[in-house]
Amino acid sequence: MNTPVSPSHASAPASPATEPILELKDVKTHFPIHQGFLFRRQVGTVKAVDGVSLQVARGEVLGLVGESGCGKSTLARTILQLLPTTSGAVILGGKNLSLQSAEELRTQRKGLQMVFQDPYASLNPRMTVFATLAEPLLVHGACDKSQITARVAELMERVGLAPRFMQKYPHEFSGGQRQRIAIARALALRPEVIIADEPVSALDVSIQAQILNLLATLVREMSLTLVFIAHDLSVVKHISNRVAVMYLGKIVELGEASDVIERPQHPYTRALVSAIPTPNPDVERNRRRIVLPGDPPSPIYPPAGCTFHPRCPYAQEKCKTAFPPLVSYEGREVACVRLGEI
């Protein structure tokens, strides 16, 4: 698909005052679909990420929201180059990661770490906390051998775990504690950027708050840059400076977090915000909820034009022709041709 390059990185971005540490330029991640056994041929393409341009400033927390299947996790894996970029560039600290060799990439990844959603699956059950946290240090030679125990203890304290649990295995910890171990592992190499893919959605409310507090403290004290992926808008609003809303592989709205969530402009963001149940019975009973018809379309056969138009309450004929580019509107960027009319 020939999506026009969105002008978001050409125009002035919403807030980053300093030089961006992480920059995505028209990143596309496509997966070919093959069919047949002897004569394998490509029958289609899943456009999981389809032309995403973003800038993340040093010390910023960028929230990335969208429903399942919108490509937010694929985007995270593409930023880390766990998946190759089909086209476009992922630039970390001035270096284009998509062009580098495996060797160079390994060094670059020291500065770019990830925290996964499920702390039950992301920790090796046969490795103690010590082994889990020491591994990155040893692989990268980031720490003198004699210093390792001290460094592991320091990391554990950093995330609020007592160092005396160093020789315990993941099954001996609760979900929240496991997520702390995963965060400590991500911090081991003193990265500049951390990508957290739904780090709290597998946890209970009271534990969620603990992990969010921890992440916020780490960002503040270690001047980390955080890309925070979630489907829960209230969590994203709380922790992020800016938020990007994705729908079917594309960013549809990007701007200052509380601004976007309190006064959403794109019809999809509006529906998303109105779908969140609020823990306030009077508000909840009286408000009018925008209930979107149907399910998100398949990314193999995305609708022509604006991919949201089949579910959009404001769709018109002109929405079916081309995907609208992100344009600046009231201090943010929105991809909708009917801006201002609706």
Add this chain to the structure above:
Amino acid sequence: MPLLSVKDLRTYFHTRNGVYRAVDGVSFNLEPGETLGIVGESGSGKSVTCYSIMGLIPQPPGRIEGGSALFDGVDLLRCTPKQSRSIRGKRIAMIFQDPMTSLNPYMRISEQLVEPLLIHEKISRGDALKRALAMLDAVGINDAAKRIHYYPHEFSGGMRQRVMIAMALITQPELLIADEPTTALDVTVQAQILELIKRLQREFNMAVIFITHDLGVVSGLCDRVQVMYAGKIVETAETRTLFYQPRHPYTRALQQSIPSLQPKGAELFTIPGMPPDLSKPAIGCPFAPRCAFALPKCVEREPQLAEYNAGHLQACIRVQAGDL
């Protein structure tokens, strides 16, 4: 007369590592047509309570140690298998969290939809299929006449949950138990399913027990909310009262830890510590070790649910003594 009356239900799991008191003395009533929300964190016993009522507890390791659950005069915990079959799936239906694992992947939707009708009612196959089709229409599946012959994998998550709801409601039950039916779904689809449950409840005038960990979902849907902690009910009240005048320290702490209710950027309120290990015998209030208001007397004896106001029960001895 209440539709369902649960009294002092105790369900324990006997494992190699000890006895887990998953549900430990739960009592509540449910009126016809009422919507009751049961909230709590994982392991608080909210699902086990409903599984016990439905007779879905695997025995062993589970065992229902005591109590009763009267549904229209029949004790569900002690009735004969024949009696229980005439109620379960006919007058009480249940929907589960994950619609993919609760539908049979080898059976067409049509087969699964008519099954409860053929079992519970004297009805011909053709008529049953007609009812199934009407039900699929009612839950908002477009092109139902064609899609009724699909297999579950041909539906999306939200559609599967609609099929589950159609299957549960096809016998027009008086009580629907919904165990986190929207937790696995996206927010926009969750909104669709919640609207659907609300509409169908009005149409069929059935009672609903809605199990969830999300206080937001409860606030718009339920008439009454019951908060569970460590296998016990700690507070129950009419929804508005519970949200605006919570009394029990756990309910208050749970509300305070919701991000959307707190000022942006501020340190989030957290409950220190972790839920208790249910296999260890505990004396006194199970929340006391994490409670900001705990006193030595809190761990001396077990608090009982007592009326704070009409219809508002809570189990904190300090609130009961009037000093909170």
